Structures are given as C-alpha cells and as structure tokens.
Amino acid sequence: MKRSVVLYPGLGVGHLTPMVELAKVFLHHGAAVTVALVEPPTNSPDFSAAVARAAASNPSVTFHVLPPPPPAPADPSSTDNGGTSSAHHIVLMFDYLKAMCAPLRDFLRSLPAVDALVLDMFCGDALDVAAELNLPVFYFYASGAGDLAIFLNLARMDTSTTFAELGDSLVSFPGAPPFKASDLPKEISAGSPGAKPILGALYRLPEANGILVNTFESLETRAVRALRDGLCVPDRSTPPVYCIGPLVSGGGEKGHECLRWLDTQPENSVVFLSFGSMGTFPKKQLEEIAIGLEKSGQRFLWVVRSPRNPEGMLRPLPEPDLDALLPEGFLGRTKDTGLVLKSWAPQVDVLRHRATGAFVTHCGWNSTLEGITAGLPLLCWPLYAEQRMNKVFIVEEMKLGVEMKGYDEELVKAEEVETKVRWVMESEGGQALRKRVEEVKGRAIEAIGEGGSSHAAFVEFLKDLDNMSLP
Numbered sequence: 001m002k003r004s005v006v007l008y009p010g011l012g013v014g015h016l017t018p019m020v021e022l023a024k025v026f027l028h029h030g031a032a033v034t035v036a037l038v039e040p041p042t043n044s045p046d047f048s049a050a051v052a053r054a055a056a057s058n059p060s061v062t063f064h065v066l067p068p069p070p071p072a073p074a075d076p077s078s079t080d081n082g083g084t085s086s087a088h089h090i091v092l093m094f095d096y097l098k099a100m101c102a103p104l105r106d107f108l109r110s111l112p113a114v115d116a117l118v119l120d121m122f123c124g125d126a127l128d129v130a131a132e133l134n135l136p137v138f139y140f141y142a143s144g145a146g147d148l149a150i151f152l153n154l155a156r157m158d159t160s161t162t163f164a165e166l167g168d169s170l171v172s173f174p175g176a177p178p179f180k181a182s183d184l185p186k187e188i189s190a191g192s193p194g195a196k197p198i199l200g201a202l203y204r205l206p207e208a209n210g211i212l213v214n215t216f217e218s219l220e221t222r223a224v225r226a227l228r229d230g231l232c233v234p235d236r237s238t239p240p241v242y243c244i245g246p247l248v249s250g251g252g253e254k255g256h257e258c259l260r261w262l263d264t265q266p267e268n269s270v271v272f273l274s275f276g277s278m279g280t281f282p283k284k285q286l287e288e289i290a291i292g293l294e295k296s297g298q299r300f301l302w303v304v305r306s307p308r309n310p311e312g313m314l315r316p317l318p319e320p321d322l323d324a325l326l327p328e329g330f331l332g333r334t335k336d337t338g339l340v341l342k343s344w345a346p347q348v349d350v351l352r353h354r355a356t357g358a359f360v361t362h363c364g365w366n367s368t369l370e371g372i373t374a375g376l377p378l379l380c381w382p383l384y385a386e387q388r389m390n391k392v393f394i395v396e397e398m399k400l401g402v403e404m405k406g407y408d409e410e411l412v413k414a415e416e417v418e419t420k421v422r423w424v425m426e427s428e429g430g431q432a433l434r435k436r437v438e439e440v441k442g443r444a445i446e447a448i449g450e451g452g453s454s455h456a457a458f459v460e461f462l463k464d465l466d467n468m469s470l471p
C-alpha cells in the first residue's frame with residue numbers, strides 16, 4: 001500500500017522551504033504527502049508569500065493549513081513573562097507551537113491513514129501527539145550535521161547557558177573543530193529568554209525514531225561520524241541519522257527584474273549579497289556596505305531591508321527607503337554596475353545565474369546549501385541563531401568560504417567589504433576557492449543522484465519505516 005506521511009514544518013520560511021523539498025523526495029519515492037502548515041500568530045507576508053510560492057510550484061504536494069489553536073488561558077507559571085504579549089518572540093513561538101498540538105492531533109485523527117509524522121526541530125511537543133496516536137515519528141533537521149552534533153550535546157549540559165561568559169575562549173564538541181564560545185547562538189546563552197525553550201526542544205530530538213538531516217555525508221564527515229558513534233548524546237542512544245541532502249529549492253522564478261539585469265552582465269562577474277529571510281542591518285552598517293561595494297569596483301546585486309527594531313522581530317518590515325538609508329548619490333553612481341533590490345530576491349535563481357560569481361551570505365543553512373550547489377564561493381557574515389557555528393564549519397571544515405571580519409563586533413567596516421569582495425573576485429585565492437566549491441557541488445549532485453549516499457540513506461530510512469509499521 002502507498003505510504004502516507006505528514007510533514008510538520010512549524011514556523012519560519014527557512015524551515016518551510018526545505019520541508020517542501022523533502023515532500024518532493026517522498027513523492028518521488030511513491031508516498032502520499034501532506035504538509036501541515038501552521039499559520040504564524042502575527043501577520044507574516046514573507047511566510048504567506050513562501051507558502052503561496054511553494055504551493056504554486058509544487059502542485060503535487062498537498063498543503064493543509066491547520067486552524068489556529070484555542071486561545072490560551074493566562075498562566076502565570078508559564079515560561080513567558082506571565083502570559084502577556086510582551087514575552088520574548090522565541091518564547092511566544094514555542095508557546096504557540098505547543099498550543100498547535102491540539103489542531104495537529106485533530107488533523108492527524110481525521111486522516112484515513114498516516115504512516116509517519118515528520119517534525120521540524122522546534123516542534124518537539126508534537127512528539128507527544130505522535131506517542132498518543134502511536135505513530136512513528138522522525139525529525140527533519142533543516143540545518144547541518146555539525147550544528148546537530150553540537151546542539152544535541154549542548155542540550156544535555158547543565159552549563160550550556162554559561163558559555164557566553166567564555167567569550168573568545170575555544171570550546172570543543174565531538175564532531176566539530178574547536179571554535180570561539182561566542183560563536184554559539186546568543187539565543188541560548190544565560191539570561192536569554194529563548195534559552196530554555198530552545199534547549200528543551202533540542203533535548204527531545206533523540207526521542208524520535210530517527211533524524212533526517214539536510215546534508216550529505218562527504219560535506220560533514222567528522223560530524224556525521226560523531227553522531228553515528230553516539231558521541232553527541234552521552235546519556236542515551238542516538239536514533240539513526242539519515243543524511244539525505246542537499247535538499248534545495250529548484251527556483252524557477254522567471255522574469256524578475258534582477259534576473260533580466262543579470263542577463264546583461266558578464267559571466268561570474270556579480271557579487272550577490274543577501275542575508276536570509278530575516279537579516280537586517282542598521283543604517284550605519286548599510287552605509288559601510290555601500291561604500292565598500294562602490295570602492296571595490298565590482299558588480300553587485302544586493303538585497304536591502306529596512307532596519308529592524310530588536311523588539312519587533314515578528315513584525316513585518318516596511319519597504320526600505322533606499323535614498324534615505326544608503327549614502328547620498330550611491331544609487332546613481334553605481335547604476336551601471338550594481339542593482340539594489342528592496343527586501344527580497346529570487347535567491348536560488350540569482351545564485352544559479354551564470355553572471356553571479358560570489359555570495360555574501362548570513363550562513364543560514366538553506367543559503368549555505370544553495371550557494372554550494374550553485375558552485376559559488378561564500379563570504380560569510382553570520383548574524384543570528386546558529387549562523388556563527390555554520391560559519392565555523394564553512395570556513396574551517398569545508399573550506400568553502402572566508403569570513404567577513406567584524407561580524408562579531410559592532411560593525412563590518414567598508415574596507416573589509418571592499419577587500420574581501422576584491423579578493424574573491426580578482427585574486428588567485430578567490431579562483432582557487434571557486435574551484436573548490438565547484439568540486440563540492442559535483443559531490444552534492446552525486447550524493448542525491450541514484451546510488452549516491454543521500455539517495456541510499458533515504459531508501460534505508462523508508463525500509464526502517466516499513467519495518468516499524470509492520471503489525
């Protein structure tokens with residue numbers, strides 16, 4: 001009988017996109033797939049647009065929007081600041097996902113048959129729903145094996161939240177090179193309201209029947225080995241880890257103004273700068289980037305967003321006023337060599353365009369995989385969450401990028417932007433880096449092809465699932 005799976009991506013564009021790619025892999029292997037969507041609690045144009053794009057370009061995937069949860073009674077003992085809307089956005093997100101368990105349960109019960117539930121890393125509360133319904137449950141870990149190795153370990157340490165105090169001292173984890181303690185996500189450091197729910201969610205990962213990871217074995221050999229050897233979860237067994245990536249969106253947006261502009265540019269000549277679905281900078285930093293780009297003399301395509309008020313992480317941003325944000329005359333002076341886009345670019349299509357030559361990235365995992373599979377050298381400028389750790393893996397383990405110095409200080413200076421952009425576009429070192437990424441791109445394609453390591457891992461996962469479902 002045809003297998004039927006429900007994928008539960010939680011909240012956030014960066015989590016939805018790869019889950020939709022996973023849905024396509026299930027379809028390819030003959031399963032019926034439903035993606036159960038959580039509508040963000042606050043209006044999120046980016047998320048709605050991402051859902052609309054995903055649905056339009058994947059008609060064979062069924063999307064089901066879960067109804068909102070019943071309103072929660074105010075609970076003074078809850079993890080937030082007393083159930084008020086002044087709670088931290090991460091706390092609110094986890095509370096909301098917890099509340100979504102009821103609609104998810106009702107939905108799963110309404111289906112004639114479900115063989116497995118696949119969860120996003122932050123949806124640990126849904127493990128209880130799976131247990132109640134006696135369903136095999138898996139995680140889809142949408143970041144890399146290196147992050148997974150560190151987070152599994154970190155979640156089991158009493159001291160994890162004090163790492164921030166170690167600053168630039170090096171810390172070591174199985175599966176990772178030594179790195180600065182300050183490169184751990186600040187969201188999980190002592191005093192951060194998000195630390196408890198994030199670490200709580202990560203603590204539950206080993207409870208699943210298995211973890212699918214959006215990576216391929218040869219990209220992260222050391223981390224995969226540490227996971228398989230059980231070194232990252234010292235106090236219990238690690239479930240099977242299946243490296244099934246890179247699962248990367250196929251793009252396919254046609255006719256966007258920036259693609260037409262790229263059509264007119266020489267091959268490998270344009271530096272693309274984009275900072276994920278949420279990355280923003282203060283005006284001062286935008287000015288430094290602009291000065292650096294102009295001085296570099298290189299062609300560029302740059303996605304600029306309005307600066308964000310730190311309190312308003314979940315609020316939609318207004319359109320940026322480029323004239324007010326960028327140095328006077330910048331847009332006019334660079335009009336023949338550069339293009340600035342407001343808020344959003346069809347990133348995958350841009351990265352794969354023949355004119356694009358390098359990628360300045362915030363090191364979100366999707367962006368990282370999209371850059372690698374486009375064969376582009378990465379200039380790493382991590383901003384938040386696990387991106388600093390990703391930077392460590394990209395620069396030190398994979399050797400597919402270099403860092404923008406100053407990412408961990410107040411400002412990346414214009415001179416740094418100029419120097420690194422010139423280096424990657426003009427120097428022999430930059431050429432060598434591009435060649436190396438091209439080679440890794442080849443391995444990525446091999447991994448997901450018939451007989452490749454990721455393809456084989458998915459087949460093994462399906463076999464394990466079938467064995468679990470046997471009466």
Ligand code: UDP
Pocket residue numbers: 013014015017249274275276277278279303343344345346347348363364365366367368370
């Ligand atoms: N993205 C895009 N256009 C933009 C910015 C982002 O298409 O202007 C897409 C990007 O291709 C990627 C996702 O949004 O698939 C961002 O995911 P990532 O994991 O890189 O970062 P996050 O947004 O989760 O920080």
